[in-house]
Amino acid sequence: MEKNRKMRELRVFAEEIRVLTLKTLGHIGFGHVGGSMSIVEALAVLYGSVMRYDPKNPDLPSRDKLVVSKGHSGPAVYATLALKGYFPESMLRELNQGGGNLPSHCDRNKTPGIDMTTGSLGQGISAAIGIALGDRMDGRDSYTFLILGDGELNEGQNWEGFMFANHYKLSNLIAFIDNNRQQLDGYTKDVMDIGDITGKLRSFGWFTQEIDGHNITQIHEAVTAAKENTEKPSAIILNTKKGNGCSFAEGVLANHHMNFTAEQMNEALEKAEKVLEESKMALLKGGKGR
Amino acid sequence: MIRINTELNKSRELMRDVYCSTLMELAEKNDQIVVLDADLVSSSGMKPFFKAFPERAIQCGIAEANMIGIAAGLSVTGKVPFAHSFATFASRRVCDQIYVSAAYAKLNVRIIGSDPGVTAAYNGGTHMPFEDMAVLRGIPEITLIEPADTVALEDIVRQLVDVYGIYYVRMARKNVTSIYCEGSTFEIGKGNMLRNGTDVTIIASGIMLAEALRAAAILEAEGVSARVVDMFTWKPVDEALIERCAEETGAIVTAENHNTYGGLGSAVSEAVVKTLPVPVEMVGTMDRFGQVGTEDFLRREYHLTPEAIAEAAKRAIERKHT
Numbered sequence: 001m002e003k004n005r006k007m008r009e010l011r012v013f014a015e016e017i018r019v020l021t022l023k024t025l026g027h028i029g030f031g032h033v034g035g036s037m038s039i040v041e042a043l044a045v046l047y048g049s050v051m052r053y054d055p056k057n058p059d060l061p062s063r064d065k066l067v068v069s070k071g072h073s074g075p076a077v078y079a080t081l082a083l084k085g086y087f088p089e090s091m092l093r094e095l096n097q098g099g100g101n102l103p104s105h106c107d108r109n110k111t112p113g114i115d116m117t118t119g120s121l122g123q124g125i126s127a128a129i130g131i132a133l134g135d136r137m138d139g140r141d142s143y144t145f146l147i148l149g150d151g152e153l154n155e156g157q158n159w160e161g162f163m164f165a166n167h168y169k170l171s172n173l174i175a176f177i178d179n180n181r182q183q184l185d186g187y188t189k190d191v192m193d194i195g196d197i198t199g200k201l202r203s204f205g206w207f208t209q210e211i212d213g214h215n216i217t218q219i220h221e222a223v224t225a226a227k228e229n230t231e232k233p234s235a236i237i238l239n240t241k242k243g244n245g246c247s248f249a250e251g252v253l254a255n256h257h258m259n260f261t262a263e264q265m266n267e268a269l270e271k272a273e274k275v276l277e278e279s280k281m282a283l284l285k286g287g288k289g290r
Numbered sequence: 291m292i293r294i295n296t297e298l299n300k301s302r303e304l305m306r307d308v309y310c311s312t313l314m315e316l317a318e319k320n321d322q323i324v325v326l327d328a329d330l331v332s333s334s335g336m337k338p339f340f341k342a343f344p345e346r347a348i349q350c351g352i353a354e355a356n357m358i359g360i361a362a363g364l365s366v367t368g369k370v371p372f373a374h375s376f377a378t379f380a381s382r383r384v385c386d387q388i389y390v391s392a393a394y395a396k397l398n399v400r401i402i403g404s405d406p407g408v409t410a411a412y413n414g415g416t417h418m419p420f421e422d423m424a425v426l427r428g429i430p431e432i433t434l435i436e437p438a439d440t441v442a443l444e445d446i447v448r449q450l451v452d453v454y455g456i457y458y459v460r461m462a463r464k465n466v467t468s469i470y471c472e473g474s475t476f477e478i479g480k481g482n483m484l485r486n487g488t489d490v491t492i493i494a495s496g497i498m499l500a501e502a503l504r505a506a507a508i509l510e511a512e513g514v515s516a517r518v519v520d521m522f523t524w525k526p527v528d529e530a531l532i533e534r535c536a537e538e539t540g541a542i543v544t545a546e547n548h549n550t551y552g553g554l555g556s557a558v559s560e561a562v563v564k565t566l567p568v569p570v571e572m573v574g575t576m577d578r579f580g581q582v583g584t585e586d587f588l589r590r591e592y593h594l595t596p597e598a599i600a601e602a603a604k605r606a607i608e609r610k611h612t
C-alpha cells in the first residue's frame with residue numbers, strides 16, 4: 001500500500017513537472033518541447049524519490065549528481081528544480097532570456113541545482129564518469145545519474161565512455177537513455193540507425209534494463225535494481241515518446257525544437273492540467289500507480 | 291626571480307622526468323591531484339606516478355575526448371586533474387571538450403600537450419603540432435604556457451596545483467637546452483627579459499628561446515644589440531612588457547616552434563598594434579604542415595635557427611628606418 005501511494009505521488013509530481021515545463025516554454029512560444037516531455041517521468045522519480053539532495057545546499061558534496069547530457073532538455077529540468085525549491089517558479093520566465101539564468105541548454109554556473117554544463121552532445125557521459133570517479137575516490141556513497149538521448153548516441157564519445165565505465169566498474173553511475181526514437185532530422189532509424197541499444201550496452205559490459213520510460217513504477221524499480229547491482233555501471237533504457245503528453249508535439253515528427261501558437265499551448269496546457277487533476281484524484285482514491 | 295646559465299648546454303634531465311618527479315612530490319602533499327593519460331604513460335614518463343599512486347592515476351585508453359571530459363568531471367568533485375596526451379591530440383582533437391566541458395563550464399583542468407612542433411620528429415606530420423596553441427587561444431580565459439626548460443617546467447607545475455581554471459602546458463618531452471639556473475621562479479602571465487639590448491627585441495618561448503639567445507650572440511658579433519625575452523605565457527600575453535620592448539628597442543622579432551598564424555607572432559603583434567606599433571618580423575613554421583625527420587633536419591627545414599632569427603632581426607631593424 002505504502003509503495004502504491006508513493007508511486008501515485010510520483011505520478012502527480014510528474015504531471016506537475018509536465019504542466020510547469022509547458023508553462024515555461026509557453027512564455028517564449030518556441031523551444032525544445034519533444035525531448036523535454038519525454039524525460040518528465042524520469043525526472044519525477046529522480047527528484048521525487050531516489051536522489052539525495054538539498055535545494056538549500058546545492059553544492060553539498062555528498063549529494064547525488066545529475067548530468068543531463070541531452071542539455072536541450074533544460075526546460076523540464078528547470079521546472080523540476082523550481083518545484084523542488086532550488087529557485088522560485090517566477091525565475092522560469094528567464095528561459096532563453098538574455099542575461100537570465102535559464103539558458104536553452106543546462107549550465108552549472110547559471111542555474112542552482114545544475115551539476116554540469118551540457119549541450120554539445122556526447123560530452124555529458126565523460127563528465128558524469130569523472131564525477132562518479134571523484135566521489136568513489138573520496139569514499140562518498142553518492143550516485144551520479146546521467147540522462148542521454150538515443151539520437152545523442154550517434155556521438156562517438158559516448159562509446160568511449162561506455163567502455164571506460166565498464167573497465168573501471170563504475171557501479172555508482174546510472175545512465176538513463178531516453179529512447180524516444182526521434183532526433184532533430186527525423187526518426188533515428190532513418191537518420192542514423194542505432195539498432196539494439198540494450199544489446200549494444202550489454203555487450204559493453206553494462207547492467208541493462210529496458211522499460212517503459214513513462215511508467216513511474218517501472219522507472220522506480222529499475223533504479224532500485226541498478227543500485228542493488230554493485231559491480232557494473234547501469235543503463236536504464238527508457239522507451240519513450242518524444243513530446244509525450246503535449247498535444248501539439250506528441251506524435252509530430254518535427255518536434256525537437258518547435259514553434260507553437262498561444263492557442264496550441266493553451267490547449268496543451270488544458271489537457272495536461274486535466275491529467276494532473278486526474279492524477280491527484282487517483283492519489284486520493286488509491287490503487288496502483290502508473 | 292630568475293638567473294640564467296652563462297653557457298647553453300643540454301639539460302641533464304628529461305623534461306618528462308622532471309614533470310613526473312615534480313608531480314609525485316606534489317601529490318604526496320595534496321591528495322586531490324589526479325593524473326590522466328590516454329595510452330601514452332610510457333611516452334609521458336609518468337610510469338613512476340602510476341606505480342606510486344595507482345588510485346589517482348587514470349589510464350583512459352586511446353580516447354582523448356573522454357579523458358578531457360572525465361578530467362572536467364573530476365574537478366566538479368574538487369579534484370585537481372592533470373591530463374596528458376601528445377599536443378596534437380591534447381588540443382585540436384579535443385578542442386570542443388576543452389571548450390565546453392572544461393572552459394565554458396568554468397572547471398579546473400590542467401592539460402599537458404607533449405612533443406610540440408618539430409620535437410615530434412620521427413612521429414611525423416600527423417603528430418606534429420604547429421597549431422595547438424592557435425587552436426586553443428580562441429578559448430576565453432584559458433591560460434597557455436610553453437616553458438623553455440626543466441627549471442621553468444618544475445616551477446610552473448608547482449604553481450598549477452593552487453590556481454583555478456584551464457591551463458594548457460606545451461611541453462617538450464626529452465632533453466632541452468638549459469636556460470635557467472636552479473631556483474629561478476616564474477610568474478605566469480609575465481615574460482622574462484634574459485638579455486638586454488637596444489636595437490631589437492627577440493621574443494621567444496620553448497625550444498626557440500635558446501635559439502633566440504644564440505641569435506643575439508650572432509647579432510652582437512655584427513654590432514647589433516638584441517634583447518631577448520622569454521614569453522613562456524602565450525595567453526594572457528604580457529602586453530606591458532611587449533609595449534616596453536617596442537618603446538625601448540623599436541623593433542621586434544618573434545620566434546616560435548609553431549605556426550605564426552594564431553601563435554606567438556600573432557599574440558605579440560596584437561599587443562604591438564594595440565600599444566605601440568613598431569616593425570614585427572616572425573620566425574615560425576609559417577603556414578606549413580609538419581613532416582617526418584630528425585629534429586635537426588626539421589629545424590633547418592622550417593628555418594627555426596639562430597641564423598633565421600638574426601636575419602629576421604636585421605629585417606625588422608631595417609624597417610624601422612623606412
